[in-house]
Amino acid sequence: MKRVEILDAKTKDKLCFLDKVEPNATIGEIKSMFHKSHPQWYPARQSIRLDPKGKSLKDEDVLQHLPVGTTATFYFRDLGAQISWVTVFLTEYTGPLVIYLMFYFRVPFIYASKYDFTTSKHWVVHLACMCHSFHYVKRLLETLFVHRFSHGTMPLRNIFKNCTYYWGFAAWMAYYINHPLYTPPIYGEQQIRLALIIFLFCQIGNFSIHIALRNLRPPGSKTRKIPYPTKNPFTWIFLLVSCPNYTYELGSWLGFTLMTQCLPVAFFTLVGFVQMTVWAKGKHRSYLKEFRDYPPLRSPILPFIL
Amino acid sequence: MASSEEDGTVEEKENNNKKRTKSALVTAWLTFYNIAMTAGWLVLAITMMRFYIQRGTHKGLYRSIARTLKFFQTFALVEVGHCAIGIVKTSVIVNGVQVCSRIFMVWFVTNSIRQISTCIICQKIQNEESVILFLVVWTVMEISRYSYYTFSLLHHLPYFIKWARYNFFIVLYPLGVAGELLTIYAALPFVRRSGMYSMRLPNKYNVSFDYYYCLIIVMLSYIPLFPQLYLHMLRQRRRVLHGEVIVEKDE
Numbered sequence: 001m002k003r004v005e006i007l008d009a010k011t012k013d014k015l016c017f018l019d020k021v022e023p024n025a026t027i028g029e030i031k032s033m034f035h036k037s038h039p040q041w042y043p044a045r046q047s048i049r050l051d052p053k054g055k056s057l058k059d060e061d062v063l064q065h066l067p068v069g070t071t072a073t074f075y076f077r078d079l080g081a082q083i084s085w086v087t088v089f090l091t092e093y094t095g096p097l098v099i100y101l102m103f104y105f106r107v108p109f110i111y112a113s114k115y116d117f118t119t120s121k122h123w124v125v126h127l128a129c130m131c132h133s134f135h136y137v138k139r140l141l142e143t144l145f146v147h148r149f150s151h152g153t154m155p156l157r158n159i160f161k162n163c164t165y166y167w168g169f170a171a172w173m174a175y176y177i178n179h180p181l182y183t184p185p186i187y188g189e190q191q192i193r194l195a196l197i198i199f200l201f202c203q204i205g206n207f208s209i210h211i212a213l214r215n216l217r218p219p220g221s222k223t224r225k226i227p228y229p230t231k232n233p234f235t236w237i238f239l240l241v242s243c244p245n246y247t248y249e250l251g252s253w254l255g256f257t258l259m260t261q262c263l264p265v266a267f268f269t270l271v272g273f274v275q276m277t278v279w280a281k282g283k284h285r286s287y288l289k290e291f292r293d294y295p296p297l298r299s300p301i302l303p304f305i306l
Numbered sequence: 307m308a309s310s311e312e313d314g315t316v317e318e319k320e321n322n323n324k325k326r327t328k329s330a331l332v333t334a335w336l337t338f339y340n341i342a343m344t345a346g347w348l349v350l351a352i353t354m355m356r357f358y359i360q361r362g363t364h365k366g367l368y369r370s371i372a373r374t375l376k377f378f379q380t381f382a383l384v385e386v387g388h389c390a391i392g393i394v395k396t397s398v399i400v401n402g403v404q405v406c407s408r409i410f411m412v413w414f415v416t417n418s419i420r421q422i423s424t425c426i427i428c429q430k431i432q433n434e435e436s437v438i439l440f441l442v443v444w445t446v447m448e449i450s451r452y453s454y455y456t457f458s459l460l461h462h463l464p465y466f467i468k469w470a471r472y473n474f475f476i477v478l479y480p481l482g483v484a485g486e487l488l489t490i491y492a493a494l495p496f497v498r499r500s501g502m503y504s505m506r507l508p509n510k511y512n513v514s515f516d517y518y519y520c521l522i523i524v525m526l527s528y529i530p531l532f533p534q535l536y537l538h539m540l541r542q543r544r545r546v547l548h549g550e551v552i553v554e555k556d557e
Binding site for chain 1: 507508509510511512513514
């Protein structure tokens with residue numbers, strides 16, 4: 001039987017003392033016990049570590065496998081209010097879906113009142129609405145049925161940051177695309193057809209990657225494995241890229257930009273690309289760190305380039 | 307001092323020499339830069355004073371120094387580069403925001419809107435005063451700031467310069483902000499009337515831009531940004547003048 005004491009990482013105050021803890025107890029179980037004595041700190045917002053400035057211990061870590069004596073001393077840091085990833089994704093994706101449709105149907109007070117509830121005379125505007133809506137419906141369904149998240153929660157303030165980004169850009173793009181004075185693409189039908197092909201190709205590709213990543217991980221587990229190409233040709237890009245889901249996402253938005261020929265869309269694509277590159281590089285680096293035999297030909301997001 | 311043969315391998319000595327020459331070059335460049343900027347802003351200050359003494363009015367003062375001001379204020383972009391490569395310990399964002407707001411004022415407000423800087427009609431005199439206000443504030447602040455850096459690099463810092471740099475801002479920052487905001491506010495009717503820097507629909511990029519509303523957003527952005535910069539300077543002041551150790555808030 002071990003004893004566990006939990007100190008505040010900053011003030012070193014003794015916050016909790018647990019007598020008679022099983023040696024094979026996990027950090028997750030210790031977090032639940034700590035939660036009982038401090039109900040305001042639910043397990044998701046607890047960061048338990050061996051060293052005040054060290055890395056957080058994982059919920060799965062077992063007490064007796066940690067470098068501690070009969071009395072284990074842990075340091076606690078409050079991660080702040082947490083919100084589940086699923087909630088954040090659902091909120092940040094529903095916004096653009098609804099907002100774009102409001103502009104598409106020309107709800108009052110957006111454009112001059114004589115245009116209320118009218119529809120655009122350009123067929124590309126209807127196509128763009130279908131593509132945009134399809135994209136976000138796909139994302140919502142993937143959040144509910146496809147993705148397997150490593151972390152359950154993220155800090156609460158992220159939802160405000162993320163929603164401002166998604167909802168703000170959606171409104172900005174939708175305003176111009178559905179505007180009565182919208183100018184259709186210069187090269188007309190050819191441009192729109194090419195754009196649509198690129199868009200659909202990348203949507204299917206992005207979905208294929210999400211399915212492939214899901215299949216790497218059995219339900220309820222948090223294992224990490226190297227993704228490899230499968231029988232689906234859309235996954236063959238894994239030969240050259242670590243995070244092809246981002247590559248396909250970039251492609252989709254490039255297609256949408258071409259389709260609408262709208263500068264705000266181009267801007268949104270650019271900002272998204274910068275953010276996804278940062279994420280891809282991080283993921284690529286952690287793959288390289290975790291797996292000795294990681295394929296050397298792969299780039300983070302763009303084959304051979306980035 | 308131990309003889310040089312005992313100082314590790316030849317490679318280490320070479321590396322140390324390289325590091326020493328690099329830091330000597332860096333110091334030389336920074337010293338030159340700060341001396342040049344101090345001199346530039348001194349020239350501006352003297353020109354402004356001479357103009358006022360000779361003409362007795364501030365009409366046309368801005369126009370007489372406009373080119374020199376633009377040169378030295380734009381050159382300050384170099385400082386953002388200094389922060390980015392790390393030879394200066396300020397954060398890129400803090401420095402970047404300050405330099406950008408200055409460049410915005412000089413190139414996109416007072417430069418483009420001549421009516422503000424060359425007031426002919428009496429009613430518009432108050433416009434010019436706000437320009438003079440921020441010009442005087444900037445000049446005093448920049449001279450004290452660059453001379454502070456120069457003397458620090460030369461390791462001969464008179465206490466008066468340190469005192470000036472960390473105390474003048476307490477009054478000058480708010481005054482400068484007032485001058486800038488009043489100037490932008492005065493520019494609004496001209497921007498509205500001339501439709502400058504604006505783009506309307508329909509166009510082939512399917513975007514529109516209204517410089518008038520952009521200016522209003524810039525003015526509103528002073529509300530969150532100015533207190534942060536001011537508090538940052540107050541923290542620096544406490545640290546430098548009173549040797550207080552400030553514990554940064556943990557995220």
